[in-house]
Amino acid sequence: xxxxxxxxxxxxxxxxxxxxxxxxxxxxxxxxxxxxxxxxxxxxxxxxxxxxxxxxxxxxxxxxxxxxxxxxxxxxxxxxxxxxxxxxxxxxx
Amino acid sequence: xxxxxxxxxxxxxxxxxxxxxxxxxxxxxxxxxxxxxxxxxxxxxxxxxxxxxxxxxxxxxxxxxxxxxxxxxxxxxxxxxxxxxxxxxxxxxxxxxxxxxxxxxxxxxxxxxxxxxxxxxxxxxxxxxxxxxxxxxxxxxxxxxxxxxxxxxxxxxxxxxxxxxxxxxxxxxxxxxxxxxxxxxxxxxxxxxxxxxxxxxxxxxxxxxxxxxxxxxxxxxxxxxxxxxxxxxxxxxxxxxxxxxxxxxxxxxxxxxxxxxxxxxxxxxxxxxxxxxxxxxxxxxxxxxxxxxxxxxxxxxxxxxxxxxxxxxxxxxxxxxxxxxxxxxxxxxxxxxxxxxxxxxxxxxxxxxxxxxxxxxxxxxxxxxxxxxxxxxxxxxxxxxxxxxxxxxxxxxxxxxxxxxxxxxxxxxxxxxxxxxx
Numbered sequence: 001x002x003x004x005x006x007x008x009x010x011x012x013x014x015x016x017x018x019x020x021x022x023x024x025x026x027x028x029x030x031x032x033x034x035x036x037x038x039x040x041x042x043x044x045x046x047x048x049x050x051x052x053x054x055x056x057x058x059x060x061x062x063x064x065x066x067x068x069x070x071x072x073x074x075x076x077x078x079x080x081x082x083x084x085x086x087x088x089x090x091x092x093x
Numbered sequence: 094x095x096x097x098x099x100x101x102x103x104x105x106x107x108x109x110x111x112x113x114x115x116x117x118x119x120x121x122x123x124x125x126x127x128x129x130x131x132x133x134x135x136x137x138x139x140x141x142x143x144x145x146x147x148x149x150x151x152x153x154x155x156x157x158x159x160x161x162x163x164x165x166x167x168x169x170x171x172x173x174x175x176x177x178x179x180x181x182x183x184x185x186x187x188x189x190x191x192x193x194x195x196x197x198x199x200x201x202x203x204x205x206x207x208x209x210x211x212x213x214x215x216x217x218x219x220x221x222x223x224x225x226x227x228x229x230x231x232x233x234x235x236x237x238x239x240x241x242x243x244x245x246x247x248x249x250x251x252x253x254x255x256x257x258x259x260x261x262x263x264x265x266x267x268x269x270x271x272x273x274x275x276x277x278x279x280x281x282x283x284x285x286x287x288x289x290x291x292x293x294x295x296x297x298x299x300x301x302x303x304x305x306x307x308x309x310x311x312x313x314x315x316x317x318x319x320x321x322x323x324x325x326x327x328x329x330x331x332x333x334x335x336x337x338x339x340x341x342x343x344x345x346x347x348x349x350x351x352x353x354x355x356x357x358x359x360x361x362x363x364x365x366x367x368x369x370x371x372x373x374x375x376x377x378x379x380x381x382x383x384x385x386x387x388x389x390x391x392x393x394x395x396x397x398x399x400x401x402x403x404x405x406x407x408x409x410x411x412x413x414x415x416x417x418x419x420x421x422x423x424x425x426x427x428x429x430x431x432x433x434x435x436x437x438x439x440x441x442x443x444x445x446x447x448x449x450x451x452x453x454x455x456x457x458x459x460x461x462x463x464x465x466x467x468x469x470x471x472x473x474x475x476x477x478x479x480x481x482x483x484x485x486x487x488x489x490x491x492x493x494x495x496x497x498x499x500x501x502x503x504x505x506x507x508x509x510x511x512x513x514x515x
């Protein structure tokens with residue numbers, strides 16, 4: 001079991017969360033060339049090591065989180081809210 | 094190398110089993126090969142075998158960072174079937190099943206292929222209609238398929254949980270009789286022995302650590318046993334494909350690495366003659382009984398991306414719940430082993446056997462859950478691609494550009510999310 005320290009609820013088992021996917025993807029503008037969309041939707045770095053990924057605290061606060069995790073050891077390095085506004089508000093407080 | 098035959102078994106029985114020799118050599122790597130395959134799993138070994146056998150090629154090496162068959166070849170649930178739907182996949186897996194049917198004879202090695210039927214349980218009229226469409230489509234291209242009513246199913250497998258009070262009562266099954274199981278290690282050893290016999294060098298404990306690129310070609314590989322040059326190079330490394338791909342400076346792939354667990358119980362007397370699959374309402378479970386008597390089963394991925402060859406506990410619980418919901422009689426069995434392999438999950442759940450941006454580099458990857466059954470045809474078509482430098486029409490759409498061309502070979506219709514293609 002991975003334990004994820006949720007910034008809103010505290011440390012919880014990963015079974016409370018739903019794994020989203022690669023959190024480093026930046027989706028292009030709606031009118032961007034189709035090749036940019038292809039790359040964002042279909043291609044992955046597939047890192048062995050520390051990657052940023054999204055998790056959804058489905059059985060908790062229901063917030064989306066950005067988690068830095070090692071895909072080899074499953075060690076969690078950092079957890080922050082995925083929503084930019086909430087993240088900024090929490091960092092400033 | 095001694096050929097296996099009834100006479101040899103009898104003769105060695107008399108001679109105290111002293112007449113057997115090594116099954117394959119342990120050669121030192123040569124400085125240069127015509128063809129190098131990276132990865133001595135089932136796919137790599139089968140590729141080397143068919144390169145030598147079907148295409149008469151010599152001077153081939155298979156490089157393996159650990160020992161042959163030590164990755165996913167030894168981490169699966171040994172199910173062989175060809176109940177696929179999409180054009181290309183259907184023909185590919187049916188060809189694979191036909192190769193399986195003759196594999197023990199072809200390789201002079203008993204791979205213990207047992208065509209015991211693959212029974213997918215159905216739970217609603219809509220599911221039966223869906224299965225009928227899928228299985229009728231299979232029949233159009235020559236794959237055997239049938240739908241069993243509840244009565245037929247009860248006659249064949251009397252001890253499933255048929256309670257009308259079950260959360261998902263069973264209403265019938267979609268069945269492929271020619272499907273079954275095989276002995277996973279034997280397949281790896283048989284291909285290794287067959288390839289070695291045809292002159293292929295299988296080099297174990299030889300990890301690829303870097304690549305040498307010149308003018309759009311991959312001219313050689315840096316390995317833990319020195320530099321090895323190759324005129325053509327093929328990658329067949331499953332969950333580690335992205336790492337090798339990046340080592341070759343080729344960037345990103347439509348693949349994510351996820352892990353999948355499997356389990357075996359203590360051995361018991363014969364209980365289950367078929368492969369049974371249970372998948373409804375979020376459940377996903379497949380079970381068969383090995384020749385030693387252990388119940389072998391598995392379920393879903395661990396849901397998060399991982400390169401670790403070890404599983405997590407929530408899935409153990411999930412799989413155990415599935416087991417008991419269809420076979421309550423398993424309740425008192427103890428698990429004796431439990432393992433996890435890293436899967437190269439692709440964006441549409443289908444594999445790649447294709448050319449790459451580098452002229453002499455070929456890719457075999459994206460096997461998702463289904464690499465074991467695919468291994469004979471995978472080797473067959475990958476060898477054909479490498480030997481002739483063009484894909485066979487059966488795998489013409491199994492390339493890296495298919496998403497750009499709007500072609501998704503998505504059997505489940507799950508969309509571009511690798512973890513959903515279980």
